[in-house]
Amino acid sequence: MVSKNVATAPAGVFSRERDSIDPTLDLFDEIEKFKKKLNAVILGHYYQEPDIQDISDVIGDSLALAQQAAKTDAEVIVFCGVHFMAEVAKILNPEKQVLLPDLNAGCSLADSCPPLQFKKFIEKHPGHLVLTYINCSAEVKALSDLICTSSNAEKLIRQIPKDRPILFAPDQHLGKYLIKKTGRDLVLWPGSCVVHITFSERELIRLQVKHPDALLLAHPECEDRILRRAHHVGSTSSLLEFAKKNSASKFIIATEPGIIHQMQKACPEKCFIPLPGDDGCSCNECPYMRLNTLEKVYLCMRDRTPEITLPEDLRNAAMAPLQRMLAMSA
Numbered sequence: 001m002v003s004k005n006v007a008t009a010p011a012g013v014f015s016r017e018r019d020s021i022d023p024t025l026d027l028f029d030e031i032e033k034f035k036k037k038l039n040a041v042i043l044g045h046y047y048q049e050p051d052i053q054d055i056s057d058v059i060g061d062s063l064a065l066a067q068q069a070a071k072t073d074a075e076v077i078v079f080c081g082v083h084f085m086a087e088v089a090k091i092l093n094p095e096k097q098v099l100l101p102d103l104n105a106g107c108s109l110a111d112s113c114p115p116l117q118f119k120k121f122i123e124k125h126p127g128h129l130v131l132t133y134i135n136c137s138a139e140v141k142a143l144s145d146l147i148c149t150s151s152n153a154e155k156l157i158r159q160i161p162k163d164r165p166i167l168f169a170p171d172q173h174l175g176k177y178l179i180k181k182t183g184r185d186l187v188l189w190p191g192s193c194v195v196h197i198t199f200s201e202r203e204l205i206r207l208q209v210k211h212p213d214a215l216l217l218a219h220p221e222c223e224d225r226i227l228r229r230a231h232h233v234g235s236t237s238s239l240l241e242f243a244k245k246n247s248a249s250k251f252i253i254a255t256e257p258g259i260i261h262q263m264q265k266a267c268p269e270k271c272f273i274p275l276p277g278d279d280g281c282s283c284n285e286c287p288y289m290r291l292n293t294l295e296k297v298y299l300c301m302r303d304r305t306p307e308i309t310l311p312e313d314l315r316n317a318a319m320a321p322l323q324r325m326l327a328m329s330a
């Protein structure tokens, strides 16, 4: 079973096509027109650039976007996020067209877990329930018993009988965090996110000395050296909700800084400081998420490509653990 994956993207196609965009067009208006013409919905993740967040019909974390994809009645889903997220939308909507503005928008966590090696890993742990983070390929989902996101992982683990051993993949840092939170002894696959492991502890201490009143909000894909200093750990939606509800006026953000656009919109009077990597580098931006641009959103709607496609047997196999997740997190 092989899905059409990121490696099949035609190199350079967008730079050639971008030249064909009429420079007098207002892309915001054009995208709105295409939404009506195609009966399309734009689902956008919090890590997308601000313009893309602003043209999205729904903005959310990976669980909210999967739930939205499961219930939309639009005929076309434009997924402004990364490949595995658009693939989830296609798995749940075989009859709909799912467009991803840049097919190269992958994910280091998904890449860190090749299906053949993962299958061998599962075989070495007979009797284990295979709980897999949604940041993985359709092939890996198809090998799993249950999918989770950072929003619902803890809730799902608490529903698994205590005597059932669990194998968790692919993010070891989220896995370690879940071991601490739930007290369960998870067998971990050694994957990690290139963005969340770059946050600098030295920069964090420097910022905390400079802003002693700031609260640290961190995504559980961060390493423990960051998480243990956090005032709140959670999914992107959870970090946003915490920032809205908490009375503090300053926050240090240890996740992809795209989320700050929504934080700042919801709380214009508060100050949000992105945690950098070492030497203040901007490696805290997800290089995959940032491949999508407003031009590419317009082009994918105009040309109705690139499209996510999946063999039916693979789609069916990947759908079962996803539907289990949706039912258990309702």
Ligand code: 13P
Pocket (backbone or CB within 6 Å): 060, 061, 062, 063, 135, 149, 150, 151, 193, 219, 221, 234, 235, 236, 237
């Ligand atoms: P969320 O589920 O919190 O949106 O996280 C997605 C992701 O890719 C984090 O790096």
Ligand code: SF4
Pocket (backbone or CB within 6 Å): 082, 106, 107, 108, 109, 110, 135, 193, 194, 195, 196, 221, 256, 286, 287, 288, 289
């Ligand atoms: Fe994947 Fe990390 Fe980017 Fe999230 S931030 S999409 S986990 S590479």
